Amino acid sequence: MSGDGVVSGARLGPAERAANWERLGSEEFDVVIIGAGVVGAGAALDAVTRGLSVALLDARDLASGTSSRSSKLFHGGLRYLEMFEFGLVREALRERELMLTKICPHLAKPVSFLYPLSKHVVERPYVGAGLIMYDSMGGARSVPGHKHLTRAGALRLVPGLKRDALVGGIRYYDGQVDDARHTLGVARTAAAYGALVRSSTQVVGFVKEADRVAGVHVMDVETGDRTTVRAKVVINATGVWTDELQRLSGGRGRFKVRASKGVHLVVSRDKITSESGIILKTEKSVLFVIPWKAHWIIGTTDTDWNLDLAHPAATKADIDYILEHVNKVLAVPLGHEDIEGVYAGLRPLLAGESEQSSKLSREHAVARVAPGLVAIAGGKYTTYRVMGADAVDAAAEDLPGRINPSCTEDVPLLGAEGYKALVNQADRLGKQFGVHPYRIHHLLNRYGSEIHELMAPALEDPSLLQPLPGADDYLQVEALYATTHEGALHLEDVLARRTRISIEYAHRGTETAPRVAEIMAGVLGWSDEERDSEVKAYLARVDAERRSQTMPDDQAADEVRLEAPEIRDLLKSPVA
Incomplete structure (x- = not known):
């Protein structure tokens, strides 16, 4: 906790990434959570604020799947009223x-x-x-x-x-809500309270002790390094990958996800x-x-x-x-x-309940599929916090002693504390940082009270206050912060999720990619060849997506989209 009352420790940069790899191989965690979408991040924040030791892992990026590609709404679900799902609507409206x-x-x-x-x-x-x-x-x-x-x-x-x-x-x-930035905020808030958060870290196997899951084998997707992570309980929060991870664990699932x-x-x-x-x-x-x-x-x-x-x-x-x-x-x-x-x-989506012991509620299911292994799936973005709490409640059976009740309804995300006061001070902040107040409002609605941490490098290097090429809504300092603090490891992490340049501009980020790659290279230590490779891979992704969107059916579109290289090229199929 810093002197101004704000929780510290949420930085997800290269140094933290290296330190977290060492921790993974040397500590035993109360809970390991697989999948850093909004539900996994929500479960991590729920668990760590109950006093549990937590590791949150994702094979790709934070929010790289469903949680960056939603309708970007927190909504009660008006259409559920027609289905008489009154409890679901009431809960979603409360959230x-x-x-x-x-x-x-x-x-x-x-x-x-x-x-x-x-x-x-x-x-x-x-x-x-x-x-x-x-x-x-x-x-x-x-x-x-x-x-x-x-x-x-x-x-x-x-x-x-x-x-x-x-x-x-x-x-x-x-x-x-900006879904990707919100999920990132949940994950970083969990990190601020002590959770280990690490992307590009793929679970490639499960540790078994008799009939019990006692941890996971993981691979660093960037380097190919492997280690074993010990845990009292593992939570599978991988969304559409739920069934694949279940097969990898060698157990039988309690529900199917389509x-x-x-x-x-x-x-x-x-x-x-x-x-x-x-x-x-x-x-x-x-x-x-x-x-x-x-x-x-x-x-x-x-x-x-x-x-x-x-x-x-x-x-x-x-x-x-x-x-x-x-x-x-x-x-x-x-x-x-x-x-x-x-x-x-x-x-x-839940394809159907297969056993009495799985708990279906609020359109999501939580099940203890084996001793030491809990799975959660289904649900809707709006109720992620409730889903995370339900997953941790289910995990309690594998944890010694009584665990504290969920408290996340009283835990603001990073950037929330002091936000409203800063909005009132936008003119003063604009003068302090040398940018127009409208730009301050834009930044406050993305970073909240973290704006001072975001803008600190620009006080020494004013060139970082220039907009990114081809993307006037975003400053160059935002690409830097994405890499130093927000865990971005690849160009698409910044262009598709830390910012929304890939969907907000007709060029889809191709004009912005070279400069962002330069900024990232300075933090991540890329060689000129690695930097150029990142740009080339991103351009190939955009080209493949454009061409897939002219295809008549899913099969043809999928084949074209997969022509673009996987930038996390060491990724393995979960059941390979």
């Missing part, structure tokens, strides 16, 4: 409220949605009744309650809609004239048009995916589906040429 007000107000913000009504008489009372319930369950605490609008009122709010696409509307609010692909498009804000997001009902589910800084995120799809889990590919059919549905209501239709970014993610 949304915690995120907006206490846990990460610097990252989570209210967002407005218009629900266009297309039918006279019957639709308004039906949808309105659902939103009354939504608000009364907790949906209107720190955000405004829903409001009924006439057609004229709805069109004033969203002039970009066709007049004949609606007869009226209802406006309501939910929460929004991957469902969700595709989102990113278009410039000026392509749709609107002061609000939009939610549209489709024949299968719902389609969101979500304000995202200077852009709109439009999605999503929901289709089974049985191919490469690390790099799900969007197809032309996916993109056409989204465009077709959103264009039904837009006065000025969107075309392929309007799309600046595309991303595809995989939802880990």
Whole structure:
């Protein structure tokens, strides 16, 4: 704990990475968690703040899978009301409220949605009744309650809609978050409280003692080095990889996970004239048009995916589906040429409960699949904190003595403490750092009260205050901080997750890659050859993604996407 009351120790740089490798091979941990998506990170923070020793490991990057490719919402799940999942909605709304007000107000913000009504008489009372319930369950605490609008009122709010696409509307609010930065924040907060957090660290086997799991064998994906990590209990929080890790452990799973692909498009804000997001009902589910800084995120799809889990590919059919549905209501239709970014993610959905002993709740399942091994899967991003606590509760059976109850609802993430005061001081901070106050607001909404640590190097080297080439929203100091403090090891870690340059700019990061590689090389000690190799690999990734998005089906898109090299080239199949 530092003198100003802020927890310290969250730096994830090269020196910490090396020290953590030594710790992995020499310490026994209470809990080892496999998978540094939001659920694994949430479980790590939950466990370490209960007083347990924790190691959080991921074969790739923090939030490299589902947790950086969501709809970027903290929401109660309005559609679950139709399924009578009232408990799930109430719980999700409570979590949304915690995120907006206490846990990460610097990252989570209210967002407005218009629900266009297309039918006279019957639709308004039906949808309105659902939103009354939504608000009364907790949906209107720190955000405004829903409001009924006439057609004229709805069109004033969203002039970009066709007049004949609606007869009226209802406006309501939910929460929004940068999912990758939030997951990173959860993981770094866990590290600040003492958890060992290490990416590019793949579990390649399990330590067995009789019928018990007693740890894991791991490989450093960057070097090929191997070591054995001892643990009292291991938590499998690998999402769509749950079944593969279960097979690697040699045991039989208590539930199955299937991957469902969700595709989102990113278009410039000026392509749709609107002061609000939009939610549209489709024949299968719902389609969101979500304000995202200077852009709109439009999605999503929901289709089974049985191919490469690390790099799900969007197809032309996916993109056409989204465009077709959103264009039904837009006065000025969107075309392929309007799309600046595309991303595809995989939802880990429970395929069904197979045994009485697994616990299904809140759309997620937790099971003690063997002595010393717990698995958690399913769920939704909004309820990650509850899922993490449930996983640690299940792990308690393998830990000696009574463990403390979960306290994460009272643990703000790094950057949250003091954030609101700093917002009020934006003009003064702008003068202090020599940047425009609007830039300070942008940084505060990404780093919160860590802004002083972020900007410290720029006080000595003002050139770091220049924007990154081709990405005016981001400063060069952010690429440096991503590498010194946020655990970035590769170019795509910075361009796709520490920043969102890969989806927010039409060039998808290709214009920015050389300069970011230079900055990273200075921290990570890359040779000129290694630096050039990183740039080449990133350009190949972008090219493969672009070409995959012109393919007619999943099989063809997957084959094209996999033509790009895996930058973490030592990665092995979990069941190899």
